[in-house]
Amino acid sequence: MTPMPAEAPAAAGGPQSLPFSDAASCKLWLEQVLHSSVTDCHGALFHAVGQLPRSPLRPAVKLESLELMRETVALVQFEHARRCRGKPVPLDAGERAVWESVVALWQAMAAAYESLIADMAGAAPELAGAAPLVCQRALRYTGLAMAEHGRAYHAVTGALWRQLHRLYVFAESAGIATTEVGDAVGRFEPATSCAATYVRALLAQQAQPDALTLQQMGCVEHWLDRWERLVEVSPQPPPASAIPALAVDLTSSKGIGFAKDMPATGVRHLHLEALARTLRHAAVALKQGRTPAELGLGDLPADACEKLLLLLNIQWCAAGTGRLDERTPSGIRVMIFPSIRSIHYHLTGRPFRQPGGAGQGEPVTLTQRSEAMETWLVVNRSVSGFLGLSRDPRTATRVSHSQLLGLQAPATKNLYLGIVQRLVVDEDGGIWAGMRLVPGIPQPAAARVADIATADPDAVKFDRALLLPEDSPRRIPTSIILQPGWYQVNRILDLHTGPAQKIRLRMVLDAGPNFERAGYAVIGS
Known part of the structure; x- marks a missing residue:
């Protein structure tokens, strides 16, 4: 609310x-x-x-x-x-x-x-x-x-x-x-x-x-400090274009929309040609090797800056035409698992145990149990993702942008992973989360940093991890999902999925507040 x-x-x-x-x-x-x-x-x-x-x-x-x-x-x-x-x-x-x-x-x-x-x-x-x-x-x-x-x-x-x-x-x-x-x-x-x-x-x-x-x-x-004056607000529409024109209804309770959907009066059209040119020129300059700082775009890495410019060009100057997947309505309910701990617990069905250790595993906390019971409604879905909704005011799951979630429909055995790409709480308190699916079925694993020299016994313990298979069509290598802060390029981990292995972390594929996903190569057992 x-x-x-x-x-x-x-x-x-x-x-x-x-x-x-x-x-x-x-x-x-x-x-x-x-x-x-x-x-x-x-x-x-x-x-x-x-x-x-x-x-x-x-x-x-x-x-x-x-x-x-x-x-x-x-x-x-x-x-x-x-x-x-x-x-x-x-x-x-x-x-x-x-x-x-x-x-x-x-x-x-x-x-x-x-x-x-x-x-x-x-x-x-x-x-x-x-x-x-x-x-x-x-x-x-x-x-x-x-x-x-x-x-x-x-x-x-x-x-x-x-x-x-x-x-x-x-x-x-x-x-x-x-x-x-x-x-x-x-x-x-x-x-x-x-x-x-x-x-x-x-x-x-x-x-x-x-x-x-x-x-x-x-x-x-920051960028709008310089770009806000590039857009003209006018009662007259811009020249005809293949891109749907955008406008705003001054009598409405919302922002920019398609001009074709506006009423006959009280409308102001947005002339975006100068802004579109500026965005294109900035993107070209980045591709030519200039840095964001040189272009007055701050200290973002060049690739992240280029992606953000592309997103803004789609939303501002291409009428939001960037969606590739067709979305279909849905009404299924899915169980939500909001952490590596809860996902791992659900996949194994038991408390986490140190590989090779004897005795009982860790006690299962109330949080782990409640995390494994919450359900959300899938409003629509596509090949690459879901739009989920929770309207339960008693919801125990707190969700962050870019967070990793596990999802499972009650009628299926497989658990899937999604990363929150859109997040908003509506005026009635409903939580809407757009999730990008991570291809592949996750497998539970245990990992620790190899050959670490420390007197701290906790530092040499294994922790929960998740493995994902190679995605050849998208050229995504076999990957491992770890707790945040674990990734370092070329770091060697002990990996336990049954037989013990050593792996070398190669590159970050995704990251969020509760995870890091890295590609890796097996280097020995």
């Missing part, structure tokens, strides 16, 4: 509860509040921002105070949000409380700036000259609230979409949509406008954050 739009906190003790009375005292207060803990500082900022719209301060002082608070808000939000960004879903109670408070402060900032738009039409017509800046700030903080949903793998609410569209409609009607303003807070390129900030929010969501890692989301945010 997603938080309700933030409301300003109720005034405690009336206007005097605002901790400052003008811009100078606001600056002093901000210096003092930074000496408190992150949690206390966050609460103080939320209280002050929420009080501003109803305070008796002159609108010009409110605007100046909000501008002074922006750097501090950005810093505190970043530190506070570390506790919830990228965490497995469903969030636990503490993580959820932090996430809701982070979203609430972004929304409170947007509401405070939007309240100044109303002041311009009433008590403060002198603020009209600041209208482009005020509206851009309200759009920016609305976009940040939306982005915070993505970083926690939650769907953006319809209320946030309506707020974003409403603010852009005001900018258009006031004739200020393309007026340039400066915004250096949390950005590498300060020059922007209301239209560019609106485009930024649209494109950030069209990039499908449910399919991105936190690092990839950060790259997209």
Whole structure:
């Protein structure tokens, strides 16, 4: 479930509860509040921002105070949000409380700036000259609230979409949509406008954050600093093309869609030609040997950067036409095994034992048993993957992006492995996970680092591993799935599947928060 739009906190003790009375005292207060803990500082900022719209301060002082608070808000939000960004879903109670408070402060900032738009039409017509800046700030903080949903793998609410569209409609009607303003807070390129900030929010969501890692989301945010002004928002459609045109319905509760599906009025078309050229040129430059850093694309490895550019080109400029497999509806239920431990336990049917050891294996924990009992619904499937759904509020399985899962339909004996490629919690609390199937039937094994010199007895113990056969059609070698942190190129492992073997790890094929998958070669027994 997603938080309700933030409301300003109720005034405690009336206007005097605002901790400052003008811009100078606001600056002093901000210096003092930074000496408190992150949690206390966050609460103080939320209280002050929420009080501003109803305070008796002159609108010009409110605007100046909000501008002074922006750097501090950005810093505190970043530190506070570390506790919830990228965490497995469903969030636990503490993580959820932090996430809701982070979203609430972004929304409170947007509401405070939007309240100044109303002041311009009433008590403060002198603020009209600041209208482009005020509206851009309200759009920016609305976009940040939306982005915070993505970083926690939650769907953006319809209320946030309506707020974003409403603010852009005001900018258009006031004739200020393309007026340039400066915004250096949390950005590498300060020059922007209301239209560019609106485009930024649209494109950030069209990039499908449910399919991105936190690092990839950060790259997209960085790149949009430079690319947001390449897209024109217009009532007129772009030139005819083989690629379906994209547009946005300003009266809707959602983002970008196909122009052909839009109503006759209230639609704005996206002219993406300049952005498409930029993406193509960047991809070509990478293939020619230039580094991402040289192209202003950050410090991603070149291959990862190229893959992300391709994904963005598909989502932004090719109307999401990258899917190769036909998906068919399904309604089967599958058992979910969320860790190597639970997968191994299910495959062997017994507690893990050290190879060659005598006596009983490890005691089976309650967690292992419960992990082996949870069921999800497969909504649709293709040759390469599944879309799974869990609507049980009591779900014990917390799922991360890129996590390895075991899946088994009750009517079949074989267990399959999948890697979570898409992850989102909808507004009703349902967890949707798109999984890419790993070809082959996994086999249980035990592995340890060979010839390790240590006095720590635990370091020389075997641990659970999974083996996958060679996939010749896809040119994927025989591989082993290990606990995270085990892989090192050319590392030698003792492998036990019955007869003892030694293997040499050769390359990483996949990795996620709960596993590493590596190709290997047998070097002896």
